[in-house]
Amino acid sequence: MPSMAVIGGTGLTQWPELELKDTVSHETVYGNPSAPITIAKLGNVEVAFLARHGCPHQFAPHRINYRANIAALKKLGVNQIFAVNAVGSICSEIPPESIVIPDQVIDYTYGREHTFFPGDDQPVHHIDFTEPFSPNLRDRLLQTAQDIQLSVKTKAVYGCTQGPRLETVAEINRLERDGVDIVGMTAMPEAALAREMEMDYASIALVVNMAAGRSSGIITMDEIELALAKGMQNVKRLLLATLNR
Template identity: 55%
Template sequence: MSDLAIIGGTGLTRLSGLEITRREVVHTPYGEPSGPVTHGRLLGHAVAFIPRHGSTHNIPPHRVNYRANLWALRHIGLTHVVAVAAVGGVTPAMEPCRVAIPDQVIDYTWARAHTFFEEDLEHVTHIDFTEPYCAELRARLIQAGASAGLDVIDKATYGATQGPRLESAAEIDRLERDGCDVVGMTGMPEAALARELGLCYASCAVVANWAPGRGDGTVITMDEISANLVSGMEKVKRLLEALVTSR
């Protein structure tokens, strides 16, 4: 897939195994992206990569320039985007280190630049967001997971919260009542903006910790999250390698 871009989230500020060929600085009408687009080859296949939170992981979720990141990827000719994200597990199946390919999203974020359709419009524009993720790319990710021998969860509802704080236990109870399986801070407006640009976009969610009030109910620490992401991101690497080598 020479038209594939990967957006790296927490735990994936650089793509292990990527043979870098060049870095491309892209200026956009919406400000600067999180960093240059890194072009390279993964197992001999062309891939582009951008770290959502910056190369030093210093951009918090509510300050990510989602519009600039996605506009930059499309501007340079990329059409398929795999968005890797660390999430918290809400429902019992979503235990730490599991990988899920969400099929639905609920947006709890606020005050983020969430659309391209607001200035100098010839007419009001609405997008169909019934199925928020690209079915073609979701299917390929699920198949890649199977090919890599991973027990990937093929359906999940992603609850996108504002951050940067983690949620309260009561908020997680609400999210579960609403039907959320995982919770993260970057799933929106990224998915909707990708749809507005006509990108084939899918999410690869790595469970980094039990959500507040889940699991054994202990306090969540960054050490715990980091340790789980080491294992989880190794699975993501295997999945991505299987994806780029699939036909």
């Protein structure tokens, strides 16, 4: 079984380039994952692929069963996760279609099942979260990007909001004051749950729009979908090269 997994976000619910070997649906004590897990070859390596929002895309960020997703991958034997996240940018130097490898996160979500150890049937477990994204996986991504001459943003603070709506200008101004560079809706509690399961986890964040108040007009799905279509090709290129290092 594969030791590495890719969690695909918006714009990567399917990956035709994967050489399909098997499809498994691991029910967990937390319920079913968002979609059946695809076991496939990508280049010379075997990987597990899971569509975070379902396939087809059906689960809003706050309705994703993050615990079932991570538990199912753990049950499969996965210990390294490369997560793809679509994000908005607060910084003018990180325009749409940019790829960002964040190193920090601020969690603004609420009401999500965010731990495997709530203190009921499982004793409370305090994880160290000083570096929320695995330094080992981040280094591999950054080295690979350099090797294939792909420009990426090497550090950023990911602000994770509740969704599914986008943010107001005032909210984005607040996030900027907090030190946030990019804003998305899915890195948390995913990253923390992976840490609880002792799985390495890194994010490949694709910028698909400028955040509210940072562009000349309103944010449209047309511009987001265009940035997804163009930028996701480079995300796939980075993943293929990294997984086959």
